[in-house]
Amino acid sequence: MLESVRKAVFPAAGLGTRFLPATKSLPKEMLPLVDKPIIQYGVEEAVGSGIGDIVIVTGRGKSAIEDHFDVSFELEYLLEARGQKALLEAVRAISDKVNVAYIRQSQALGLGHAVLRSRDLVGDEAFAVVLADDVIVAPTPCLAQLLAIHRTFRAPVMAVMEVPPEQSPAYGMVQAEQLSERVFRVRDLVEKPKAGDSPSNLAIIGRYVLTPRIFDSLACVGPGAGSEIQLTDGLKHMLRETPLYAYKFEGTRYDAGDKLGFLKATVELALRRPDLGPGFRDYLRALPL
Numbered sequence: 001m002l003e004s005v006r007k008a009v010f011p012a013a014g015l016g017t018r019f020l021p022a023t024k025s026l027p028k029e030m031l032p033l034v035d036k037p038i039i040q041y042g043v044e045e046a047v048g049s050g051i052g053d054i055v056i057v058t059g060r061g062k063s064a065i066e067d068h069f070d071v072s073f074e075l076e077y078l079l080e081a082r083g084q085k086a087l088l089e090a091v092r093a094i095s096d097k098v099n100v101a102y103i104r105q106s107q108a109l110g111l112g113h114a115v116l117r118s119r120d121l122v123g124d125e126a127f128a129v130v131l132a133d134d135v136i137v138a139p140t141p142c143l144a145q146l147l148a149i150h151r152t153f154r155a156p157v158m159a160v161m162e163v164p165p166e167q168s169p170a171y172g173m174v175q176a177e178q179l180s181e182r183v184f185r186v187r188d189l190v191e192k193p194k195a196g197d198s199p200s201n202l203a204i205i206g207r208y209v210l211t212p213r214i215f216d217s218l219a220c221v222g223p224g225a226g227s228e229i230q231l232t233d234g235l236k237h238m239l240r241e242t243p244l245y246a247y248k249f250e251g252t253r254y255d256a257g258d259k260l261g262f263l264k265a266t267v268e269l270a271l272r273r274p275d276l277g278p279g280f281r282d283y284l285r286a287l288p289l
């Protein structure tokens with residue numbers, strides 16, 4: 001029987017240069033979207049997909065992430081004493097549901113290298129990878145959609161979406177054979193091709209379900225695009241031996257790692273909130289745009 005996927009790896013060691021100066025001392029994963037840090041959306045998606053073991057690959061200056069997912073005794077004590085139940089629940093909601101382990105990536109050698117750092121904590125089982133910058137709002141959590149495909153094909157699968165040709169330099173792009181409306185068998189992958197050089201318009205979005213075979217591939221591939229060890233290159237290497245699938249997920253994705261994407265996510269997530277949405281909508285409508 002296929003064992004269920006229990007662990008999700010969150011690479012979070014990046015320097016956040018796209019958000020300087022805010023990220024000089026604050027990890028970019030902790031920037032708030034409305035009232036929750038970016039990384040919490042990804043962790044909640046994992047929990048909503050049945051995954052409670054979280055492995056966060058961190059680096060220097062990221063201790064705020066560890067504190068966020070830990071119990072804050074003083075804060076909880078104070079909120080309890082004041083009878084502020086709703087806030088207490090909001091603070092506890094996530095730390096109660098996850099086991100979080102941390103491993104350091106002491107050198108910024110790329111996404112593939114970050115995933116390789118999680119090898120000992122993941123062990124010999126299938127696992128998910130979540131790039132928290134990609135915030136996905138969906139009726140069924142994106143990771144749960146991928147897990148269903150993984151159960152069907154018993155093979156690694158990654159999320160993809162269509163992007164305009166000029167955006168290919170920002171993504172891993174796949175060449176794939178369409179099997180059904182949303183499912184593709186991957187034939188080739190390339191990390192950040194120049195506009196015009198991409199094999200298709202299907203871009204990898206930061207959700208993957210992988211098998212431990214990826215670790216051997218990542219240990220083999222050398223530096224690729226941007227002189228970094230790329231997860232996409234590891235997947236391409238693995239393709240020699242393992243079938244790979246891509247799934248055009250249902251949902252809306254925001255690139256919260258980019259300033260404009262972050263603003264869009266902030267506005268749209270706030271509009272979706274029952275407590276803030278109506279007042280915020282009125283405010284936006286009244287703006288002299």
Ligand code: G1P
Nearest residue numbers: 111134170171172204205206232
């Ligand atoms: C990473 C991956 C890339 C993928 C992208 C999705 O790139 O390397 O393959 O398409 O995430 O967000 P990054 O955005 O870290 O440069």
